[in-house]
Amino acid sequence: KEKRRGRGRYGGRKCGRGHKGERQRGNRPRLGFEGGQTPFYLAIPKYGFNDGHSLRRQYQPLSLQRLQYLIDLGRVDPTQPIDLTQLTNARGVTVQPLKRDYGVQLVEEGANIFSAKVNIEVQRASELAIAAIEKNGGVVTTSFYDPRSLEILCKPVVFFLRGQPIPKRMLPPEDLVRYYTDARNRGYLADPSKVAEARLELAKKYGYVLPDISKDELFKMLSMRKDPRQIFFGLAPGWIVNMADKKILKPTDEKLLKYYSS
């Protein structure tokens, strides 16, 4: 039975509109009007808090607690390198490339309870989060994805259905080059020897014994890294993935090969 307008003593008579005046007659002034006094939103002077907000890079936070939760439930596989694609497939994070999201950042929310050995790749990571992961014998890398690559990374199947060749990942813009070449942030463009030094330094600073990952059984998996121009682990730029026929097409033309391998 559909809901009908109240006509009795509850919901009827004045119908919740009050007694006379603008209130009952539905003629109240606009929101923010203060009876003629300069309203709050006009009295306060403008200041550039939100200037260029649509050009600012945003990174979806991923806490260590959430990561531990996903691993415990089995939604994310710690025996394979953890990528944004893996996290999106597990619905662990939701990234919106169109809303100026440039990826995921690691946050130290669950640092006390984190105990998982993973090879994780994010776009930004704080120092304590890096320390927490390395303490448990894992590997962190920060890498850059331009918006087009990010969209492809988050929704690979939709991209493959388009039939376009996988583009090569662009290098970071000027202001981010410094971040990604710094070993302290475990940037993907940093010197590997400096990264090893930074690991030792962090271990000294945070007071834990750095576990030797070269003697680990999963060492090969933990040391898997992507090429700076690569978006997916098994696929190289320039290849087309045919979902219907389950085939991969690779370019043979010299010029194309040269372009895609630069």
Next chain:
Amino acid sequence: EETQPATLNIPLARLTVSYCRSSGPGGQHVNKVNTKAEVRFHLASADWIPEAARQKMASMHRNKINRAGELIVNSEESRYQMRNLAICLEKIRTMVMEATEKPKVVSKETTQKLIERVEKMNRERLRQKKIHSNIKQSRKADFD
């Protein structure tokens, strides 16, 4: 000259680290989670600190040393155990650095220079005062 490396290498095996619950407000999180980090080590037998620094630390921080001779450093400033531990280690490093710093030796020339400067300032001040006094006196109309 630096007798020790820039960041002191603290042997973690020689320290006793314990965690307990922190004090202060914070609801369920502060009640349940062990975030306060406490680091103890026997000061007299810590050979990773130079001997002179050990003596100095024993006198500077005698309030933090218990009857058994262990120096106790604790920290509950952060929400995270790891960071509190890092802060404890940083505090130990600062203590050692303070204990190893030598008092500044001011050379004879510098002390002489400083005294000369002060004297010169005083002389100049008195000269200016005399000039000003002459100006004021020259304005006086003294008819004898």
